[in-house]
Amino acid sequence: MDSSDLHKGLAQAGTALVTVLYFARLREALGRDAEQLSLPAGVATVGALRDVLLARGGAWAVELASAKPVRVAVNQTMARLDTGIRPGDEIAFFPPVTGG
């Protein structure tokens, strides 16, 4: 099952789950490329979700620290820390892009 199937499945189930993806340096440092997460009550923005992940400590606290240049996308569109998130969303964290 790829992430888009996962995303559809979650939306249909109507759960409070979101899909979180990690790319490039973050994927390696955090040791995973994707996870499903139940949104804690009151977590309604990208910034609030980042704080939840930061609280895991270790590599999470290092890689997602506010001093790190982390970028984020919500449902495959570039987003900001104040962008709202809802159950069923796909939220991705990654370093600044270096293509081209």
Next chain:
Amino acid sequence: MSIRVQREDFDVGAELAAMRGNRAIGALACFVGVVRDVNDGAAVRGLTLEHYPGMTEKALEDIVEQARSRWNIMDVRVVHRVGALVPTDQIVFVAVAGAHRGEAFAACEFIMDYLKTQAPFWKKEQTPGGERWVNARASDDAAAQRWQEGEPT
């Protein structure tokens, strides 16, 4: 309009030839990005390009749409490779067709500047000191930023 993300190499001549069918086209501007053997003071043996499938295509389509809304252009082609590449390999191809060179050159440069800062690709280099993720450059942000203040001169 054609946007492709692929592992395979591409043929610049064939890509450009495929754009010449429209008799109103008077200018074809294109850019080809190539893997260098040095970056940030280290020898580069090769690199691996990672991307975000799904978002990558959407981001490129959005960039091309922005270019089409700014300039009177007739066709755009973008090809970006992913996977393992070595020095002298082609990485990216952007071509713009228009009636005249001015809009074709400008739109081609705009698409590349935005691709560098908005499209979710990441390079990891193999150097004598080991593998390392390439850091984003402030000069790339500045290049994209200048389009928001009017067209560069």
